[in-house]
Amino acid sequence: MEEEAEAEEQQRFSYQQRLKAAVHYTVGCLCEEVALDKEMQFSKQTIAAISELTFRQCENFAKDLEMFARHARRTTINTEDVKLLARRSNSLLKYITDKSEEIAQTNLERKARKKKKSENGNHNSRELAEAGVVESEK
């Protein structure tokens, strides 16, 4: 029984390690972009520190998001909850709010394009079906 619990603990640990590694990779890429832009290098320890920090900050974010959604009596976390996370800095809040509208707009356009495509597809297949019916009646 104890072995099982230990194995589970091991699994959870290595899963976390993989997540941390994924975060580290993304953080590295982002820092590389900043380094190129500002012409200033980052030490490996600094990138590791930012990576660790980001991973830990996710815990705070996740717990807050969960509580915000529950406070609003929802089971799904939505963009309003995320915006609340950004409340501490005015410029951050503005940036996130603008991004939120941009995302909503992009997704709206994508859905409209998809709908148009499928409507055209249905229209064509209906025409073909009607033509087929006429043929068989002959």
Next chain:
Amino acid sequence: MERAGAGAGFRKELVSRLLHVHFKDDKTKGAVSGDALQLMAELLKIFVVEAAVRGVRQAQAEDAILVDVDQLEKVLPQLLLDF
């Protein structure tokens, strides 16, 4: 299809997994909306970029040749307060 905000960033799936690890409430364990995941990816990206850029500014102010943990430590308090 052009992707807004080209360059490095957090993938939606990674963001989802990062959040789910810390969800305590059994009821929420399902659900983060797609838009919210995208927005969180942006937020995390800014968090990292802010840390990096502030680190650079500190290093420049100190005439350092690179951003080391010493510089990062100094910008950390304000960064965490802003988030």
